[in-house]
Amino acid sequence: MRVRWLIGGAQGTGVDTAANVFGAAVARAGYYLFGSREYFSNIKGRHSYFNVVISDKVQFSIDSKVDILATFDAETIFQHFDDVTGYLIYDKAQEQTGIDKIRSLEFGIAKRQAAILEKAGLGITVADVIKYLSDKGVKAVPINYGPLMKDIINQLKIDPFVAERARNMICIGASFSLLCSNLDHLSGAIEQIFAGKQKFLELNKLAATAGTNAVTNAYSLKDIKASGRRAQLDGNTISALGKLYGGLRFQSYYPITPASDESTYIETNQLVAVKSEGEKQGVIVVQTEDELAAINSAVGASLTGARSATATSGPGFSLMNEGISWAGMNEVPVLVTYYMRGSPATGLPTRSGQSDLKLALNAGHGEFARIVIASGEHAEIFNDAITAMNLAELCQTPAVHIIEKTLANSYSIMDRESFFTDARIERGKIVYPEDPENYKRFEITPDGVSPRAFLGHAQMYYTGDEHDERGHIAEDPFNRTAMYEKRIKKLKQAENYLTEKQKANIIGTGSTVLLTWGSPKGAIIDAMELLKDDGIDIEMVQVRVFSPYPSELLKKTLAGKKQIVAVENNRNAQGAEIMTEQTGIMPTNYILKWNGRPMARDELADAIKDVVRNNTKMVVLNGGK
Amino acid sequence: MEANKEIEFNDWCVGCGDFGILRGMEAALRELKLDFTDAVLVSGIGCSGKLPHFVSGPISGVHTLHGRALAFALGIKLANPGLKVIVNAGDGDTFGIGVGHFVSAGRRNASIALVVHDNRVYGLTKGQASPTMPLGERTKSLPKPNINGPINPIALAISSGYTFVARSFAYDTSMTKELIKQAVTHRGMALVDVLQPCPTYNDINTNEWYRERIYALEDDPEVHNESETLAKMTQALKNAYIEEEKIPLGIFYKNELVPTYEERIKSNIPNYMENYPAMQKIEDNGLAITELDKLIDARTVI
Numbered sequence: 051m052r053v054r055w056l057i058g059g060a061q062g063t064g065v066d067t068a069a070n071v072f073g074a075a076v077a078r079a080g081y082y083l084f085g086s087r088e089y090f091s092n093i094k095g096r097h098s099y100f101n102v103v104i105s106d107k108v109q110f111s112i113d114s115k116v117d118i119l120a121t122f123d124a125e126t127i128f129q130h131f132d133d134v135t136g137y138l139i140y141d142k143a144q145e146q147t148g149i150d151k152i153r154s155l156e157f158g159i160a161k162r163q164a165a166i167l168e169k170a171g172l173g174i175t176v177a178d179v180i181k182y183l184s185d186k187g188v189k190a191v192p193i194n195y196g197p198l199m200k201d202i203i204n205q206l207k208i209d210p211f212v213a214e215r216a217r218n219m220i221c222i223g224a225s226f227s228l229l230c231s232n233l234d235h236l237s238g239a240i241e242q243i244f245a246g247k248q249k250f251l252e253l254n255k256l257a258a259t260a261g262t263n264a265v266t267n268a269y270s271l272k273d274i275k276a277s278g279r280r281a282q283l284d285g286n287t288i289s290a291l292g293k294l295y296g297g298l299r300f301q302s303y304y305p306i307t308p309a310s311d312e313s314t315y316i317e318t319n320q321l322v323a324v325k326s327e328g329e330k331q332g333v334i335v336v337q338t339e340d341e342l343a344a345i346n347s348a349v350g351a352s353l354t355g356a357r358s359a360t361a362t363s364g365p366g367f368s369l370m371n372e373g374i375s376w377a378g379m380n381e382v383p384v385l386v387t388y389y390m391r392g393s394p395a396t397g398l399p400t401r402s403g404q405s406d407l408k409l410a411l412n413a414g415h416g417e418f419a420r421i422v423i424a425s426g427e428h429a430e431i432f433n434d435a436i437t438a439m440n441l442a443e444l445c446q447t448p449a450v451h452i453i454e455k456t457l458a459n460s461y462s463i464m465d466r467e468s469f470f471t472d473a474r475i476e477r478g479k480i481v482y483p484e485d486p487e488n489y490k491r492f493e494i495t496p497d498g499v500s501p502r503a504f505l506g507h508a509q510m511y512y513t514g515d516e517h518d519e520r521g522h523i524a525e526d527p528f529n530r531t532a533m534y535e536k537r538i539k540k541l542k543q544a545e546n547y548l549t550e551k552q553k554a555n556i557i558g559t560g561s562t563v564l565l566t567w568g569s570p571k572g573a574i575i576d577a578m579e580l581l582k583d584d585g586i587d588i589e590m591v592q593v594r595v596f597s598p599y600p601s602e603l604l605k606k607t608l609a610g611k612k613q614i615v616a617v618e619n620n621r622n623a624q625g626a627e628i629m630t631e632q633t634g635i636m637p638t639n640y641i642l643k644w645n646g647r648p649m650a651r652d653e654l655a656d657a658i659k660d661v662v663r664n665n666t667k668m669v670v671l672n673g674g675k
Numbered sequence: 676m677e678a679n680k681e682i683e684f685n686d687w688c689v690g691c692g693d694f695g696i697l698r699g700m701e702a703a704l705r706e707l708k709l710d711f712t713d714a715v716l717v718s719g720i721g722c723s724g725k726l727p728h729f730v731s732g733p734i735s736g737v738h739t740l741h742g743r744a745l746a747f748a749l750g751i752k753l754a755n756p757g758l759k760v761i762v763n764a765g766d767g768d769t770f771g772i773g774v775g776h777f778v779s780a781g782r783r784n785a786s787i788a789l790v791v792h793d794n795r796v797y798g799l800t801k802g803q804a805s806p807t808m809p810l811g812e813r814t815k816s817l818p819k820p821n822i823n824g825p826i827n828p829i830a831l832a833i834s835s836g837y838t839f840v841a842r843s844f845a846y847d848t849s850m851t852k853e854l855i856k857q858a859v860t861h862r863g864m865a866l867v868d869v870l871q872p873c874p875t876y877n878d879i880n881t882n883e884w885y886r887e888r889i890y891a892l893e894d895d896p897e898v899h900n901e902s903e904t905l906a907k908m909t910q911a912l913k914n915a916y917i918e919e920e921k922i923p924l925g926i927f928y929k930n931e932l933v934p935t936y937e938e939r940i941k942s943n944i945p946n947y948m949e950n951y952p953a954m955q956k957i958e959d960n961g962l963a964i965t966e967l968d969k970l971i972d973a974r975t976v977i
Contacts, residue, residue: 239976279975281976283974295967296963296965297963299955300753322965323966323969326964327956327964331965332946334940334944336749338749338779339775339778342743342776346740346743347746349747350752350754353750354751354755354758354952354953356754356952356953357957358750466975473962474963505711506712506715506953508711511727511738512736513736514738523728
C-alpha cells in the first residue's frame, strides 16, 4: 500500500511545518512516511514542495506521480497538475488565475506546462487545469481559503499577518480528512508540535478543523497498531545524532546549503548527556570564517585527541582540499560530512546530485589512505557517521561521509531501533608514552599505523613536508619510500574492520544487477517490490564504501551476471567508473539522472523494464519538478 | 654513528632575522617553563614555518599549511584550552594568503600568541614582495618596483580586535623574548610583529636600516577600564602610522577587559575549562556512552 501526497507553496509560507504536522498525524495513525523536500536557493517566495509517500511498510523513495496534490497557491497547481492522479485540493479564488501571471514560475517551465493544456484544447487558467484533470478522472476539491481565514481572524482577533501562517494548515486538514477519518491523529499532532505555544496551537487547530470540514473522506485509511516507538527524522539530524553518539566533540563549519542544518542542530544541543558521568559534556561548534578554517581547525582539534569533524557541500569541499591533503600527510583522523548537491560551481545549490564522488575520492593532492563512505538511506546515515569516525581513527587518516541533499532534506518515519543501535567506538592505536621526550609520532610499524599520542602528552612534530619518524622534515629517498608506503598500506585496517554488509548491500537475486550507491538505493528497493508483479527479479548491489573499495566482493557478486546496470544521479556514472577502475568490470547498461531531483520509484521501474526487456543501453530520467 | 636527537640542522641563511626570533622564543619558553605538556608551537609555510623544528628543548611543533596556521591553532586551542598555543608565521603567510584568518582571529579573541616574522619579502620563493613591503620599494630580488601598497599589521590587528599588539626587532632578542612572553601569557589574541632583515633578498630594510630608525614606545598601552578603550586605540593607531623615518617598538595596545573566546564558550558550556573536548571520555570498553534518548524523544512521533 502506498499513498502519495504532495504539498506545495511559496517558500516561507510554512510548507515545512505543515508537512511536519502531516507526518506526525500519519505516524499516529500507525503509518510510515517518506517525504522529499524540494526548494529553491531563496528565502521567501519561490516554489517549494514536499512529496510524501505514506505506507504501512517502511518506504525509501517518492513517486513522480501523486495521488493527492494539496495546494493553496496557483503556482503549485501549474507546476504539478500533470503528475496528479487522484485529488487536487485548491483555492477556489484562484480559478481565474492564468499561468502567464505567475512571475516566479520559470518561463521554460510555464511554457511546457501551458503546452499540455493547449494540446488538450484548453486555456491556461486554474479553471482550465481543473477541466483537464476532470477528463482524466482527477477530482477537484475546492476550498474557500479567503473566507475561512477571515473567520479564523475574526474568531481569534489576531493580526492577519500572523494568521496567514496557518493558511497551509487548512490544506493539511483537508488532506488528512481525505485520507483518514480519525481526526484525533491530526489534532494530536498539532498539540505535539505546537506544545507550549498556546496562540499558534489554537490558530493551527482552528485552521486544520476548517480544512477537515471542507472535504469528505475518500481513502479510509484504517488505524494500524504500531509495534514500537517511531521518530520523524531528516538526514541532517540523523547525521548529527550519529556523530554525537560516535563521540564527536569538535565540529567546525562555514554556512552552506544543505550542510549547515547539521551544525546548527549540534550547536543547539551542544551539551550532551553521558552515561555514568554526572555532568554534561560540551561539544564545541565553531562557525569559521571560511571552509579553509573549518577543515584546518578540525584537523588541529583532532591533534589534541578530540573526535573532530566538519560538514560542507561541493563548493566548500573544493576549498578543503589542501587541508585534507595535510591531514593525509600527517595521519590525522578527521571526518568531513559531504552533503552532495548539484554541481559544478554553485550549480543547483538546493537540489541533489552525485557528481562529486570522484572529487571525494581524490580530494587533496597526493596519494594517501582515505576513507570514503556513502549512505543510501536514512537508517544507514547514523551508523555510517560512527563507522567513518572509527575508520578515521583506526587508519589515522581523513574520512569523507557522503550524504546527498535528497537524503539530508527528506524525512522518514522510522522505528527507533532501525537506526539507534548500540555502536562500538574504535579509537585505534592510542598511547600515553612513558618516555614522552623520545616519542615517535610516525614510527614505522608492520601495519603502517603508528601509536598515536596527543598534543600535551608527548613531544611530537607534525609537518606537511615529508618527515622522519619524529615528524621532522626529511627528504632522504629511503625514508620517503618507507613513509609513503606506510600512509597507504594502513588502509588495510579499514578493509579488515568492515563487514561485507558494510562494504556493499546486496539485496535480491537476479541475472540483472542494478549497481548503485547513495540515494538511488531507496528508489531501487521500492521499485523491486513493484517489479515483482511484472515477474522481473533484479538484484541490487549498493556500494557503501568507495575507499577502501570492496573489489573482491564485487568481483564475486557480479561474476556471470547478464546485465550490470549502473544507476546513478550523475551523467558519467562515476560509481561504475570506480568499479571498472578497481575490478576491470564494465557496466552493460545505464540508468542515469542528473536534473537535480532524486530518482522516483515509478520512473525507475519503467526504466528497469526497458533495460531488462529491450536491453536498452542507456535510459536518462528526467522526473520531478 | 649516533644521530643528534637534540636539535635539527638549522638551514636558515647566515644572518637571518629568524635566528633572533628563535633565540627569543627559546628564552621565552624557558623562562615561562613551558614544554610539550603545556604548550605547542604552530607554524605556517616558509622560512619561519620551520621554527618549531629548530627550537631546542622539549616542545611540540605543528608545521601547517601556507596561510592556515591560525586555523589549526584555533582548533588546538579550543579542543584543549589548557595548552598555550604559539603561532609563528611569515608576513606573506599572515597578511597575504592568510589575512582572512588574521582578521577573524581578532573577532574571536582566543588566547593565542601570533609571532609574525616580518621581513617584507617571500624568502623561500626567492624574494617576491610581501604584503608589508612599501609601495615603490624595489629590493634586489624584484624585477620592478613594488606596485602594491603595504598592510599596516599593527593597525589591522587593532581594528580586527586583537587585545595585545606589539612590535619587536628580530636582532633585539631580549625585547623579542620579553614581548613573546607577554603575548603568551596574555588573556586574548596577541600579535607580536617582529621586524626582521632578510639578508639574502631584502637589501633595503637591512639591520643597519632598522637600527637607524627603531626606538622604544613610552606610552602606557593598556586599557585599565573600559572608558579608556577609544583613547588607547587611537593612541595605538597613531603610533602604528609612525613609519619609515622612525619605527616605534614595544606594546602598542593591550586590553584584557575583552572576554576571551574561551570565556565566551564557557557561557554556553559551563564546565568547559574543567572538561574540554580533548579530555572527554566518549566510550566505555568500546561502547558509546553519549546519551541520545532525549534528543530522539524530541523527534518521536509515536
